[in-house]
Amino acid sequence: MRIDAAVREATKELAAAGVPSPGADAEALLAHVLGHDLGEVRRARVLGRDLDEVGEAAYRDVVARRATRVPLQHLTGTAHFAGLELAVGPGVFVPRPETEVLVELALADLDGLTEPAVLDLCTGSGAIALALARRRPDARVGAVELSPEAQVYAATNLARTGLAVDLRQGRAQDAFPELLGVVDVVVSNPPYIPPGMVPVDLEVREHDPELALYGGGEDGLDVPREVAARAAQLLRPGGVLLMEHADAQGSTLPAALAATGDWSQVEDHVDLAGLPRVTRAVRG
Ligand SMILES: C[S@@+](CC[C@H](N)C(=O)[O-])C[C@H]1O[C@@H](n2cnc3c(N)ncnc32)[C@H](O)[C@@H]1O
Structure with missing residues (x-):
């Protein structure tokens, strides 16, 4: 799956759950999962890079937890x-x-x-x-x-x-x-x-x-x-x-x-x- 598509999907899920800054949280969570900084995540989105299956599963899991309103900082530590x-x-x-x-x-x-x-x-x-x-x-x-x-x-x-x-x-x-x-x-x-x-x-x-x-x-x-x-x-x-x-x-x-x-x-x-x-x- 394209990184950009994954972030868009996550943003929608978090917005639907009432998370106050869904786009920023979706990017921060992906940065956390990949061990990258935010700049690298944004570059990967623009360059059309892919998320492998393991990364996709880990990202889905952490986004689902954020959607239950676990604080972003508890998820990133x-x-x-x-x-x-x-x-x-x-x-x-x-x-x-x-x-x-x-x-x-x-x-x-x-x-x-x-x-x-x-x-x-x-x-x-x-x-x-x-x-x-x-x-x-x-x-x-x-x-x-x-x-x-x-x-x-x-x-x-x-x-x-x-x-x-x-x-x-x-x-x-x-x-x-x-x-x-x-x-x-x-x-x-x-x-x-x-x-x-x-x-x-x-x-x-x-x-x-x-x-x-x-x-x-x-x-x-x-x-x-x-x-x-x-x-x-x-x-x-x-x-x-x-x-x-x-x-x-x-x-x-x-x-x-x-x-x-x-x-x-x-x-x-x-x-x-x-x-x-x-x-x-x-x-x-
Ligand atoms: C609003 S938090 C602020 C924590 C930190 N100063 C900050 O700004 O992020 C209040 C803190 O006071 C602690 N606390 C509550 N009653 C206390 C007391 N009687 N003596 C010392 N710490 C106490 C709580 O456990 C909590 O960590």
Whole structure:
């Protein structure tokens, strides 16, 4: 079968299943099956190359699984985040492009600091911690994750990238007791979805771990509030907390932080789609 025909057929199947970007996923899955990059797949389509029977069977199988809304990243085993290729799969939250805004804000706050101390509370695959360690090799980066399954992915990503991150398993609420009052920047993308806001996308609802999604309490902000309280203990005076939140929490999370009296200059930042996404607060 021609590669171009196989990709077209797969695109139709994925579109019928409600996959949001069927054409891109069809090409990415073929690249994965063939062990090629996307450029090679596109060239093969244009040049009228064929897919052999073994490749065809493997491609059909993986496309059928994607049509049941298994996340693309679980099928390829990788997610791209802030210039890194990270190992992901069942048991770990797939890092999202909107979280790159938090990375950029943290880098701006780290600018001008020498060998800064940075902590990522609720690190999942290690995405934010590793992105910061890559861009700021002089930083002393630590990260903590509660889920043992997610922790395994973070450890794999640490080993694969060769980046220096002090990775620990445990609760963010008690993390890094030896660093109280000395940290320059705390970053966190904690679970924050309220109970009434069950995600629409099947990829999220059925495949991201519940521990990664739901923040607890009526507003979903129980865990974020607790993580912020730990950040307040860890940061030095003038240190900065950057915390991701749902777009509907662009005023509630800043209000919750301001109400504690721990923070000054509490402000919110939008993501690339213009939606409220990250609260920044200075340890007052
Ligand atoms: C929304 S995910 C974000 C993961 C990663 N930071 C990212 O941006 O891709 C939240 C993560 O927090 C972890 N988590 C939930 N409660 C936690 C806690 N109390 N302490 C540490 N990690 C926690 C979850 O297991 C999950 O990996």
